[in-house]
Amino acid sequence: MTKFSLKNHIIFITGATSGFGKACARLLYAHGAKLILTGRRGEKLRELQVELGADRVHIAELDVTQKGAVEKIVADLPSAFSPITVLINNAGLALGLELVPNCSLDDWEHVVDTNIKGILRCTHAILPTMVANKSGYVINIGSIAGTYPYPGGNVYGGTKAFVKQFSLNLRADLFGTPIRVTNIEPGLAETEFSVVRFKGDEEKAKSIYAGTEPILAEDIAETVLWCISRPAHININRIEVMPTCQAFSMFAINRSLLGK
Ligand code: NDP
Numbered sequence: 210m211t212k213f214s215l216k217n218h219i220i221f222i223t224g225a226t227s228g229f230g231k232a233c234a235r236l237l238y239a240h241g242a243k244l245i246l247t248g249r250r251g252e253k254l255r256e257l258q259v260e261l262g263a264d265r266v267h268i269a270e271l272d273v274t275q276k277g278a279v280e281k282i283v284a285d286l287p288s289a290f291s292p293i294t295v296l297i298n299n300a301g302l303a304l305g306l307e308l309v310p311n312c313s314l315d316d317w318e319h320v321v322d323t324n325i326k327g328i329l330r331c332t333h334a335i336l337p338t339m340v341a342n343k344s345g346y347v348i349n350i351g352s353i354a355g356t357y358p359y360p361g362g363n364v365y366g367g368t369k370a371f372v373k374q375f376s377l378n379l380r381a382d383l384f385g386t387p388i389r390v391t392n393i394e395p396g397l398a399e400t401e402f403s404v405v406r407f408k409g410d411e412e413k414a415k416s417i418y419a420g421t422e423p424i425l426a427e428d429i430a431e432t433v434l435w436c437i438s439r440p441a442h443i444n445i446n447r448i449e450v451m452p453t454c455q456a457f458s459m460f461a462i463n464r465s466l467l468g469k
């Protein structure tokens with residue numbers, strides 16, 4: 210089978226320093242794309258640029274919580290890396306797994322600033338050029354946590370529900386244009402996600418995946434590639450991806466209330 214070519218694509222990835230974003234960078238590069246790789250950790254970006262080669266990789270340190278930062282990166286792009294044809298809104302995080310009464314407001318705000326406002330900032334900065342060029346694709350990385358509640362998911366799940374609905378609403382607003390929008394919603398996946406969630410506690414992070422065969426970052430990169438390689442008349446709205454070892458559970462029922 211011939212390899213799907215992304216030769217004519219310039220792909221902007223947020224959170225390319227790790228996990229899904231890094232795996233997307235490797236796979237999409239292998240298919241011929243030019244990449245704009247972003248994240249806060251400049252050293253990781255430079256390593257990836259050295260690994261892949263600077264001819265088709267532009268890197269830019271970006272903290273998506275910073276207003277105006279994306280606009281500056283886009284304005285400063287070398288002409289060979291413009292216009293952006295695919296935006297992968299991947300940067301995101303969860304902080305903690307505490308129940309609501311025990312959560313930190315600072316953590317909540319950080320997660321909202323990254324997972325919601327980060328996507329808004331990138332989309333607002335990059336989408337208008339796609340519309341003007343009548344060409345483009347926005348891929349958002351949501352989560353099963355945006356559909357299925359679980360104890361400790363609270364604000365993280367709320368942000369991913371936002372990402373899901375925003376993705377669908379983008380489709381509604383882009384009706385009549387050829388711009389495509391997809392929300393990819395992974396389940397249990399082993400990346401740096403849990404180390405970040407548990408604030409550097411590697412043992413606790415490891416315990417999340419113990420005895421499981423989780424999604425790998427490369428699996429999500431393949432999903433992203435599959436979406437981009439659909440013909441132009443096909444839009445994948447949402448994809449929910451779980452490892453086979455994960456499924457749904459019963460509703461919780463409190464049976465201790467009788468007679469109280
Ligand atoms: P990782 O922690 O491995 O990667 C997260 C990436 O996001 C890093 O590259 C990090 O880069 C970047 N990032 C975090 N905060 C910011 C910020 N403020 N500005 C810019 N970049 C930032 O986790 P995953 O690869 O698993 O996560 C990627 C996405 O997938 C997230 O949106 C996550 O919510 C989602 N997801 C993850 C699942 C999982 O189980 N792993 C399942 C479902 C969805 P840096 O630190 O260098 O800034």
Ligand code: 8X3
Pocket residue numbers: 351352353354362395396397398
């Ligand atoms: C990450 C998956 O189940 O840890 O989005 O929320 S989960």
